[in-house]
Amino acid sequence: MIPSSFTYKRAGSAEEAIDLAAEHGDDAKFLAGGHSLLPLMKLRLAAPEVIIDLGGLRDLSYVTDQGSYVAIGALTRHHDVEHSELLGREVPLLAHAAGQVGDPQIRHRGTIGGSIAHADPASDLPAVLLALDATLVARGADGSREIGIGEFFQGLFETALEPDELLTEIRVPKPASDGWSFQKFTQRAIDWAIVGCAVQDGRVALVNMGGTPLRATAVEAALAGGASPAEAAAHAAEGTSAADDIRATRAYREHLARVLVSRALTEASSRS
Amino acid sequence: MKVDLTVNGKDITADVEDRMLLVHFLRDVADLTATNVGCDTTSCGACTVLLDGESVKSCTVLAAQASGHEVTTVEGLATNGEMHPVQRAFHTEHGLQCGFCTPGMVMAIVSLLKENPSPTEEQVRQGLEGNLCRCTGYHNIVRAALAAADEGKVSA
Numbered sequence: 478m479i480p481s482s483f484t485y486k487r488a489g490s491a492e493e494a495i496d497l498a499a500e501h502g503d504d505a506k507f508l509a510g511g512h513s514l515l516p517l518m519k520l521r522l523a524a525p526e527v528i529i530d531l532g533g534l535r536d537l538s539y540v541t542d543q544g545s546y547v548a549i550g551a552l553t554r555h556h557d558v559e560h561s562e563l564l565g566r567e568v569p570l571l572a573h574a575a576g577q578v579g580d581p582q583i584r585h586r587g588t589i590g591g592s593i594a595h596a597d598p599a600s601d602l603p604a605v606l607l608a609l610d611a612t613l614v615a616r617g618a619d620g621s622r623e624i625g626i627g628e629f630f631q632g633l634f635e636t637a638l639e640p641d642e643l644l645t646e647i648r649v650p651k652p653a654s655d656g657w658s659f660q661k662f663t664q665r666a667i668d669w670a671i672v673g674c675a676v677q678d679g680r681v682a683l684v685n686m687g688g689t690p691l692r693a694t695a696v697e698a699a700l701a702g703g704a705s706p707a708e709a710a711a712h713a714a715e716g717t718s719a720a721d722d723i724r725a726t727r728a729y730r731e732h733l734a735r736v737l738v739s740r741a742l743t744e745a746s747s748r749s
Numbered sequence: 750m751k752v753d754l755t756v757n758g759k760d761i762t763a764d765v766e767d768r769m770l771l772v773h774f775l776r777d778v779a780d781l782t783a784t785n786v787g788c789d790t791t792s793c794g795a796c797t798v799l800l801d802g803e804s805v806k807s808c809t810v811l812a813a814q815a816s817g818h819e820v821t822t823v824e825g826l827a828t829n830g831e832m833h834p835v836q837r838a839f840h841t842e843h844g845l846q847c848g849f850c851t852p853g854m855v856m857a858i859v860s861l862l863k864e865n866p867s868p869t870e871e872q873v874r875q876g877l878e879g880n881l882c883r884c885t886g887y888h889n890i891v892r893a894a895l896a897a898a899d900e901g902k903v904s905a
Contacts, residue, residue: 480768481769508814511811523905528767556803580879580880581860581878582797582805582879586810587858637833
C-alpha cells in the first residue's frame with residue numbers, strides 16, 4: 478500500500494512550518510512521527526496534497542521542569558516521554574502510559590504532540606492528558622495561545638487547532654498525589670485500547686468511549702461525594718457514547734469501562 | 750524529489766517519488782531485499798530496520814523523512830564476514846522457522862539490547878511486542894535474544 482501522491486516539504490523551523498500551513502491551507506497536513514497519519518494515508522483514508530514534515534524541529538523535543546508544571550515539547554517522542562527521569566518522578570502516570578503506546582518501534586517515531594493533535598479517541602495519551610488537566614500551547618502566525626485540554630477535543634479527529642496553528646508544547650501540572658493509574662484492554666499487545674482509563678487525583682478519563690476522550694464526570698462526582706471505588710465505578714458508562722464495531726459491542730465497552738475504572742480507582746487509592 | 754540516505758554505511762542518493770516508503774527505497778532502490786514487507790500496516794514488524802540506531806517499522810516511514818539519516822538493515826550487521834552476535838544467537842538457538850519475520854526480529858532485538866543490554870525474559874517478550882512470527886516460533890526467538898545478551902558484546 479502506498480499513499481496517493483503528495484508534495485513533501487520539510488520545515489526547518491516552527492515559523493516555516495506555520496508559513497507553509499498558511500500557504501497551503503486545507504490541502505496540507507503536518508507530519509510529526511507519522512505513525513497516525515501515514516497509516517491513514519496508505520489506506521487512502523487521508524489524502525493531503527502537501528505534507529509538512531516537522532521531523533527536523535529538534536528544538537520542539539524537550540521535557541523541562543517549570544516549577545508548578547512540566548513542559549513537554551510537542552515533538553517529544555513516546556520513547557523519550559517514557560524514559561524521562563523528570564516525568565518518571567513528577568508525572569509517573571504520563572511516563573507509564575507513554576510506555577504503553579503501540580510497541581517499541583512505534584514509540585521510537587510517534588510523538589506526544591502528534592498523538593494529541595490527531596485526536597483519535599482510541600489513543601491513550603489524549604485521555605491521560607485529560608486526567609492530568611494539561612494545558613496545550615498552539616502557535617500561529619499571530620503568536621501563541623494556551624488551550625485547556627478540556628476544550629481541545631471537539632469531535633472525532635477534530636481539535637480546537639486552526640489549520641495553520643502548530644501544537645508546540647504540552648504543560649502538565651505536577652499532580653498533588655501519587656494517586657494515579659492507567660488501565661487499558663487490548664486484543665493484541667500493540668492494539669489500540671478497546672477501552673482504557675486514566676486516573677489522577679480523583680480525575681477519571683476514558684479512552685475510546687465516545688467520539689472524543691472523555692472525563693467520567695459521574696464517577697468523579699460519586700468519588701467527591703465519598704463513594705468507594707467500586708460504587709463510583711458503577712457510573713463509568715454514564716454520559717458515554719461508545720461505538721459498536723468489529724472489536725466490541727457498545728454494551729461490552731460499557732462493561733469494560735466499569736471494570737477498568739474500578740481497577741484504576743483501586744490502584745490509584747492504594748498508591749496515594 | 751532527491752533523497753540522500755546512508756544505508757549500512759554507504760551513501761545512497763536517488764530521485765524518488767515524494768510518497769515512497771522507506772521499505773520500498775531499501776528493497777527497490779538500494780537493492781537490499783532482506784527487509785520484508787509483511788502486514789504493511791505497522792503491526793507485524795517484519796520491515797523493522799534501524800534509523801539512527803533505533804528500531805523503526807520502515808513501512809511507516811517515508812524515504813523523504815529518512816533523508817539525511819542513517820539506516821541499518823540486517824545486511825549491514827555482519828562485520829568482515831562475521832555474523833553479529835544476535836544473528837549468531839538465532840543460528841545457535843534455532844530462532845527461526847520459515848524465516849520471514851527474522852530480519853525484523855533480529856533488528857528489533859539489536860535495538861532492544863542496545864537500550865537494555867541485560868533484559869529479563871519478560872522484558873524481551875515485552876520488547877518484541879511489535880514483531881509477529883507467523884510460525885509462532887517465539888520461544889526460540891526469545892532464547893536467542895537472551896543468548897545474545899549473555900554474549901554481552903552487542904553493538905549495532
